[in-house]
Amino acid sequence: MASDRQTAAPALAHALSAAAQGFPVIPLSPTKLPALRSPHRDTPGAPPCRGACGLPGHGIHDATCDPLAVRALFAAAPWATGYGIACGRPPHHLIGVDLDTEPAALYDLAARHHFTIPRTVTVLTPSGGRHLWLTGPPDAVVPNSASRLAPGIDIRGAGGYLVGPGSVTARGAYRLAPGTPHLPPAPCPPALLRLLAPPTRRHPAGRPTRAPAHGEGLIRFVLAAPEGQRNTRLFWAACRACENGLGDTLAGALITAAVRTGLPEPEARATIASAARLTHASRRT
Template sequence: MQPKTFSTCADCGEIMQIYQINQAVHPCCTEPRDYISEAIRLMQEAAWSGDTAAVDRHAAFIEEIDAQPPRLLEAALKYATDYGWPVFPIAPGSKVPGISKRAGGNGFEDATTDPATIRAWWGRNSNFNIGIPTGIAFDVIDVDCAAKGAGIWAWSEFRESGYHPDIHGETTTPSGGFHVFVEPTGDGNLGKFLPGVDFRGRGGYIVAPPSVRYDCDGLRYRWAIKPSPVLLSQTQQRKAAA
C-alpha cells in the first residue's frame, strides 16, 4: 500500500488527504482567499490571457509582500499555543541555537510552550529563528537537494517503494531541500540513512517557518503542506496524559 499525504483543510480545519499539488481544502469545502493566493490566481489568469503588464503588476505585489520581515514571534507563539509544539530560539539567519552554553542555553532542551518565556526570548532579539525539537510531536525526514540531487532521487525511490510512513506536513528549506513531517517513532537521529537524506527523531531539532537563512540569500523556510491534525492531536494527547 502506498503511503498517503495529509494536511489540514483551510476551511473546516479537519484532516485532509492530499490528492493534488497546492490542494488547500476538501473538494466540498470553500477555499479561503488571502492577498497572496488571490494575487497568484490573478497573475496566472493574466499569463494565460497574455497580459504581460498585469503579470508584472501582480508579481511585483507578491514580491513586495514577500519582502516584509517575517513575524517570527507570532509564529513561535502559534506553534507553542495553538499546535502544542515546544519551541526555542535559533540564532538569527542560522540553524544554531540562539542562546550559547556560556550564556546558560541548552539548545533544544530549553524548548517550551510557555508564552511568557517565548516572548522574553524574542524580546531579546526579534530576529531569532524558530527551533522545534523532533521526536516529541513529530519526526522529520530531511531531504537535501544539493550534492547533484542525490537526496531528491533517493527520496523519490523511497516514496515509490511504499515503505515510508504517511506524511503529515512538509516544509521547503532555503537551500532547496525539504522537511517531511511524520508521526513520532521513538527512534533517535539517523544521518544519511539514504544518500542525501537524514532522519531526525529523539535528540534532534528542525528550523521552522518563517525562519530565514542569511547564507541562502535571506530565503525563508515555508510550509508546502501544512501540518495535519494528527501531529497536533499527538501533542495534546501527551499533555493530557502527563
C-alpha cells in the first residue's frame, strides 16, 4: 500500500498540472482503466447514467479541470497510479492519434491524402508506441476507432481518453517525447480531420432535442456536501447540469440545496453563474 501511495502522489501532481492547462482528467488504475468503479454496478438494469446521479465512478464522464474536484477523485481512488485525459472535450477538443509503433503508417497516410503531420505534443508509451495530440474544431465529433484508417493507427476522440504523461501502469511509464513538452497541441490538419470526423448531422428545424430528466442526483450531491466542499460541489454539479442541458432547469434547485448546506445565497448564485459561463464559453472555444 505504501508503494501505491508513493506512485499516486506524482500521478495526482501530473493530473493537476494537466487540469490547469485545460485538460479534463480522471484517475486511472495500473491497468489503464478508470480507477473508480461505477456506483451502479450492483443495480442490474439501471438506466444509463453519465454522472447526473452526483456520484463519482462514471469513467470519462467524471473528467474535470477543477483542482478541488481532481483532488477529490484521487482521494476516492488512492490506488490510482495514473490519469486519463478526456478527448473531445472543451476547451481543446483533443484528438489522440495512437500509434502502435513508429509512425511510418501515419506518414504513408499523410502522403496519400496530402497533409503534413504537425509538430505537436507526443507521448511515448511503454510498449514502444506514441500518442500524438491534436486539437479539433468544436463542431467536429471525432469517434474512437481502431485500425480504421490504417493498421496500427487508433484514434481517441469523443468519449475516449488518453493516458497522460507521468502515468505509471503495469507495463511501465508514459513520458513526453524529447522536444515536445513545451509544444501546444497542434490543430488537426483539415485533410486528416475529414478522414476522422463524419459529416455533421443537423437536427430538423422545429424539432428540439430532449434533455435528460435525471437531475435529482446532482441536488443530493450538493445537499451532502460537508463543510469546506460546499462551493466545490455546487460548481461541479452546476457544470454537469449545464453539460446535460439542465442548467436553467436545475439552477433554482441547486441554489436552494446549497443554501440548505450553509452556503450564502449570493455566493451560490455567483457559483451557478460562473459554472454556466465556463460551460458556455468552453463550447464556443
